[in-house]
Amino acid sequence: QQQVKQSPQSLIVQKGGISIINCAYENTAFDYFPWYQQFPGKGPALLIAIRPDVSEKKEGRFTISFNKSAKQFSLHIMDSQPGDSATYFCAASREGPFTGGGNKLTFGTGTQLKVEL
C-alpha cells in the first residue's frame, strides 16, 4: 500500500516536444506529491510539487496534473530541451496531522528522459 508506481521507465522525446511521465499511488493518506529531477552523480532536486486540493500546478514549462479519484498524477514537460535530459522521480508522503513520523518520501522507480535534437 506504500508503493508509488511510475511509468515509463525510459522516454525519448524530440526537442520542443512534450514529455509526459505518469505515477499512481495506493495509499489514500498521501497528501503531498513532489517530482524530483536527478542528473548523473547528483542528488535528487525538487522540481515541482502539488497538494491534492488542486488538480493542476504549473511552474514554467513544468506542469503536474493530479487526479485524486484515480490516485494518479503526472508530470508534463512542455517544449522539452536537451538540458531536461535526466532521471525524474515522482514521490509521495503523508504530511497531515503530526503522528510522530518524519514524513518520509516514498519514491517511484524513476524515468530516464532523453531529449534529442
Add this chain to the structure above:
Amino acid sequence: EPEVTQTPSHQVTQMGQEVILRCVPISNHLYFYWYRQILGQKVEFLVSFYNNEISEKSEIFDDQFSVERPDGSNFTLKIRSTKLEDSAMYFCASRLDRTGANSPLHFGNGTRLTVT
C-alpha cells in the same frame, strides 16, 4: 544557495568492515534523513531524525545501522558490519520544517558506497 554536503563522495570498503558516512545539513534545518539508491533503482527511505532522536526508520534500517548528530553541524550514518548488498548511493537530506509543502527536502550529492 545553501547545500547539503556529503563526504566522502566514494567509499570502498571490505565486507564486514564498519563505515561512517558524513553529512553536513543546511545550517538552520531541523529534520534530517538518510535515503539510499541501489544502482539503477529507486530512492529508498532509511531513517529520519529530529530533536536528537530517530523519528522513523524503515525495515532496511536494522541494528547494523545507526545515526548520530555528534555536534551542531554533522549528521552521520554508521554501518557496523557492511554486507555486499549495502553497496549503494547513500543520500543525506534535510529540511527546515516537517512538511514538504512549506519546506522542501534538500538532498546532498551522495556517497557511493562499494562493498567488496
